[in-house]
Amino acid sequence: MTIHIEPEALTDRQKAVLEAALAAMVEEGDALTMNSVSRRAACSKETLYKWFGDRDGLLTATVRWQASKVHAPVIDKARLDRPALIATLEQFARDWLTVISSQTSIALNRMAVSHAASGKTSLGSIVLKNGRQAMGRRLEPVLEAANAAGLLNITDIDTAFRTFFGLVLRDVQIRLLLGDKIKLSAAKIAAEAAQATQQFIALYGAVNHSNTKPEG
Amino acid sequence: MTIHIEPEALTDRQKAVLEAALAAMVEEGDALTMNSVSRRAACSKETLYKWFGDRDGLLTATVRWQASKVHAPVIDKARLDRPALIATLEQFARDWLTVISSQTSIALNRMAVSHAASGKTSLGSIVLKNGRQAMGRRLEPVLEAANAAGLLNITDIDTAFRTFFGLVLRDVQIRLLLGDKIKLSAAKIAAEAAQATQQFIALYGAVNHSNTKPEG
């Protein structure tokens, strides 16, 4: 029996427990046990079961809790000229790379992938909805606005977003998930974000005023 | 105790057992048991342990066995003009998308991701070496040849490959790993491969003779 608790309806104590579960996920991965979580949270296993039903409910609540914490910053489409568009895309790419390369994101994605392998796609769909899909919902209005402003020349918004997705993430996410040791400094993230933006503009920019090369 | 057996030194019977283990991976994921494998392979568990040491050894041998089966077709760099380059890149992208979207590849990558979460990076590095890295070793000579022939204008081969990686795979791999139901028909794969190639040429092509748009 899995219990559904909306993230908004969580008490402070419950949030603290989920935070402990999150830490356990990061450090132990899918091998985390109800014991280790209860020890970390300094609570009894009985409480875990009363609040979250079973192990699956605890994992789901933890993923939902983490998802609810990530708030997409609002992007202002007020004055959208070419420099503003570039700045927005770069910021977006930086944020994205930063999140993706965080230990928390890696642990959550690994957990969701493992669950998807067992037919339990609930975690997978949650991560998908709050990861890739949330990014799409957040960026697509910007692309549409840029399209309307004559800055971009996009016929299919979804395809354009998926292209931006590929240009930003490249092989980073899969390598991180597979345990490849990558050191992504802030400078490197900024450089990758700038390059991805440059390439995206080169592909979809309506008019290219600069002679920038794809790579510097 | 994990036993190492080179894939070339496997008997036919052992290959059949690993094939059964592979099928078990695809159908049961990480939840596969020594029992299910032995039942599938019609062999005794004692044999599994004698041949592969332990569960981890069996999984590793299975991944290595699958990896040894995938032979990278040789790409002829003899006559490399622009149409030949485009055809090569498209073929490469098609093959890649086809492999990535296969049930076997999905199961193996999921297994490796799960293992990486437990600190066991052996499977992850194997999959990485035979996936992303093998693709790089295979494509980079082509890019270098195209560069030398004046067809492409690449300063950093590795970065260019990672860009191609992103343009081809986009969000497909992570969505598949997370359990998203995507139906990738041969036609769709061909279209995506063509588009990725077109975009790659648009970014790195030395001279653009055609007025093709990034998407059609």
Next chain:
DNA sequence: ACAGAACCGTAACGTTCGTTACGGTAAATC
């Protein structure tokens, strides 16, 4: 034909871990 090895099928062992149950404590409610 016969000895030995290899292998199959099944049973048994031990551990881990999810789940439940229970006694004890502290705070809240009346």
Next chain:
DNA sequence: GATTTACCGTAACGAACGTTACGGTTCTGT
């Protein structure tokens, strides 16, 4: 102050599964 509620810590139960052991069968070499 008594009672209820919520929670902690620990113990105990039961199932799943990795691992090992064993008797029976087939294959191999001589």
